[in-house]
Amino acid sequence: MALNPHVAALTDRIRQRSHVSRNAYLAQIREAASATPHRCLVSCANLAHSFAASGADKAALREGRQPNIGIVTAYNDMLSAHQPLEAYPAWIRQAARAAGATAQVAGGVPAMCDGITQGQPGMELSLFSRDVIAMSTAVALSHSVFDAALCLGVCDKIVPGLLIGALQFGHLPVLFVPGGPMVTGISNEEKARVRQRAAAGEADRAELLESEAKAYSAPGTCTFYGTANSNQMLMEIMGLHLPGTAFVPAGSPLREALTRRSAARAVELVAGGSEYTPLGLVIDERAIVNGMVGLLATGGSTNHTLHLVAIARAAGIHIDWSDFDTLSAQVPLLARVYPNGEADVNAFHKAGGMGFLIRELLNAGLLHDDVLTVAGPGLRPYTQAPELEPKTKALVWREAPAQSRDEEILRPFLRPFSHNGGLRLLTGNLGRSVIKVSSVKPEYRHILAQARVFDSQEALQAAYQAGSLNRNVVVVVRFQGPRANGMPELHQLTPPLANLLDRGYRVALITDGRMSGASGKVPAAIHASPEALAGGPLAKIQDGDLIELDAERGTLEVRVDPAEWALRPLAQPPSTGHDRGLGRELFGLFRAHATTAEAGATSFGPSFDRTLP
Incomplete structure (x- = not known):
């Protein structure tokens, strides 16, 4: 399908507007790629410090013949969305070894929860925590002993901060590895109703707390379509996840298999190989426009009128709210997920999820297909969904359903909820x-x-x-x-x-x-x-x-x-x-x-x- 002329024209305007700053960014990452020494060419003291505590991987790190993957993690066990990340480093190390590589936790970043700080003074740290996370990511990767990176994070400011920080190391391949949503609790409609009753003085604290505990009841991401889940949509449609990764449930065997495969894929993308895929070339003007289209088509979080702008600028690309508005006139609303509807992201995923959505937008000419992603050239692989073979438990990808399984949640391009974006x-x-x-x-x-x-x-x-x-x-x-x-x-x-x-x-x-x-x-x-x-x-x-x-x-x-x-x-x-x-x-x-x-x-x-x- 030919690219929609309005999308093409907007992308060209962004490219022209960003010409100087984008070229400066690309020059920076080219310089980093050529100037950064291989980790075994740093001083012996530097190198010895980097593997001193690495146990079984010590010999491989010392010899330096294998790729080394840096893990930047937002793990903590207070946040339901990030608690599942506790197991990831061990899985990643095992998968890296199997792929002929090593992996190390390069650093941790803070991960605060807006759901915990809402209405409290601590909420005033929330937005700026994104910039702290970006700087923490830069500190983690500044040791220059990594050939690629995996970013583990989910929620509101964490993913944008990780990406802004990682873009300063745009010469490295970087994959994002999410935790997945929690199981569905009470309906969003019921949750909102109790909140309104409490605001009116008709429900006491005990009733309100019981309702909230039923809504947020297990490890994983909150299931409404707020900023955290909008983050996951963006990482997928911008080509930074493995296809179909965004909304696979937390704690499932498929989620573990995708995490392990993300580590193996990072090994395949390092410099010197035939699939070298630096982050700075994945995130270009086309990927940013794809992200905006996805946000509009799904009615995603308004926070991304801030975060996408900041992410783009980290890659030398300038967008503004007029760009969102221009696209909104061309992009139909294809999903209704709370607060835009009654369903949650688990229901969206079951209805066809990201694979169905991306295929509809690609076939309508609303997405750039000629992009570079961590899955390879082009966005078409993202019309597929992962699954485990029943007998062998091997990870495979198959085409997402041809039709939505629930058109009250997810619709085809020809029957949108609205002809304008959200x-x-x-x-x-x-x-x-x-x-x-x-x-x-x-x-x-x-x-x-x-x-x-x-x-x-x-x-x-x-x-x-x-x-x-x-x-x-x-x-x-x-x-x-x-x-x-x-x-x-x-x-x-x-x-x-x-x-x-x-x-x-x-x-x-x-x-x-x-x-x-x-x-x-x-x-x-x-x-x-x-x-x-x-x-x-x-x-x-x-x-x-x-x-x-x-x-x-x-x-x-x-x-x-x-x-x-x-x-x-x-x-x-x-x-x-x-x-x-x-x-x-x-x-x-x-x-x-x-x-x-x-x-x-x-x-x-x-x-x-x-x-x-």
Whole structure:
């Protein structure tokens, strides 16, 4: 199928826009490939340190004739998604030995859980943990004793951070190895209903905790389609997983077989072999566009309007929210997974999963097929799904089902849930923001109502409890951007705002903070840029201002006389102590140097963009 002309044109624009920075990045990885000595050519002291504790692999590492695979892991046993990673290094070492190689854990990266820190001060470290993870990945790989790397991680900031860090070593082959989803618990609909009842004071803490424990009940990734599972979709559609790896259940024999095969595949991709596949050539403009298409086709997490931008820039590629909006007009919504529907990712996987989705998008000309992946040239191998032969238990790949097994969850290109993608750009005199329309009913996508302004989510919740929001209202929660307090997710606002909607009021949210993949049914203009602390227009809004949000037209406007608006002073940020406690003191440098949300909210400085050759 010929590539969709709009997709082709956008890719060309991105390529031209990124010409200088991309060439600078490619020059950097070429230099690294030629300048980095083989590990056995470093000093004897350096080399001896690298294998001193390697036991059975010590002789092989000393001789240096075999490839050595570095493992960067986000393992901890507090996070359900990362607990399964505990067993992976042993499997990987065994598989590497069988393939004539060695493997070592190069380093660990932090892995915090937004589900644990939601509404807590620690949430203000969440977004910047991505940059810490990127730096930790760079530290792990900086020893220059690895021929390839395996990145073990799953959740929200972990995968983007691992990839941003690994891209600084783009001369190495890198595979991502996920943990897989947990078994399905109670339905997402039931979970959301109890949360809304608790917000309304109709369910006590014991009932709410029992509901949450039934929803998150086992090792593995949370099964709703939030940022963690959007990460897995992206790694697959961008060619960094083995095909079909994303949503194989945690703890299954197939998951172990795929982990072992990932190690063996890394050995096949090292420099000097016929399949040398450096990460920096896998992640190019085409792969980034494929990632955006996948995000739109599945209604994925809005967090990736930050993370994909930052990932692209790590590879010298410049994208912005206009690119997402352009693609949204061309990419149909083919999946409905909670919060865009009632099903979870396990049901999506059973309905045909990534193999079916990628084949539909390829056949429609919406994905670049001429890409380099860890499975080899071209994206077609990703239309297959892995399985174990019943008798031999050998790992094989077969074509994904020709038809969806459940069209309430996953549909073909010719019968989409919507002819437009799941994300839209909003512009107007309130700056630029994004909205996830795939989870908002069409009748709620336009609102004209007076503003009620809050400088914290706690103040909004207090107003809700007092009953002062029982009307048509556009709620503004400002000073939540990256420079203000680290841009926390504001999930705790979803239940009260959803309750207002259920009572028949017209409701919308505008914020310079985040809502992520669990943003839900209330129309939410998020990531407002520039943020209030940086003089953005949200700092001028006052209670009672008339605001119009129109997600269909892509506009967000405050109806105030332009002369009055120009003279309005900026509100001063609250003194909330966001810079103290729970380690927030250590992140002052991140807050001070954070770029805008549309530039990825990174804190790495100008050199990260590689704007000079």
